Amino acid sequence: GSGLRFHYVEAGERNKHLMLLLHGFPEFWYSWRYQLREFKSEYRVVAMDLRGYGDSDAPSSRIDYNLDYLLTDVKDVIEALGHSSCILVGHDWGGILAWNFAISNSEMVERLIILNAPHPNVFQDYLSPSQLLKSSYVFFFQLPKLPELFMCMDDFKALKSAYMSKQMGIQNKSSRLTEEELEAYVYNFSKPGALVAPLNYYRNIFSHLPAKCHDVMVPTLVIWGDKDGALEVGMTAYMEQYVHNVFRLKVVTGASHWVQQDQPDVVNKLIWTFLKESNK
16 A cells, blocks of 8 residues: 555444545545444444545645545555445545545445535536536635635634535534534644645646546445535536446435535435445
């Protein structure tokens, strides 16, 4: 492997099937707190901090965040945990990794569960002017140094508003982040250099040419909060054509981009249904 050390939090018995949870930006393992609790009864649930996030190692060079390395990390972690396959769950950037991993390493994925993350080809299939506008931050993040500065200005105002604002934030009043929870996110990204690596994911986004093959051969569930301020629900219409197996799309009405934190009960129920159904 890469020789990097990865931090993860796990729940459930080690001899059970592995469920691996991949978080997005700007997040860390903690975004899966509701799922760690929920699925530990039947699975070994592992929420990792991706390369460059939280307490995982953060190599310093931009090239270290190339997609190929990120996918190798997923493979290494599954194997280091002593498993040959898993139920792979990914949200946002973690979802982009999960899609790509299921395409390139399908034998290691028993089921694929995606939350608010586009299939690698969908940006080409679906690019409305309004989606392009919503994705403008992706272009802004290409710039050197400025995005890091922007994210931590005014005591991390941009980070806080991602979770708290009317437009982007968690919509469900009973799931809003507490002061302590919000502080955990801010603390996590306020360590020296903690924003550089996550932004380097975006800085490599255009260097990765889409692979020739985009086919997903494993049972797939896509869960989408339709009040996502960054990704339009229209994208989901283009996904099924790439999945050559069971495909389920569940739109969670009124939920934000942070769907598994916004509507944890709904999301957990959808995941249970999918796992039980495709287990027959």
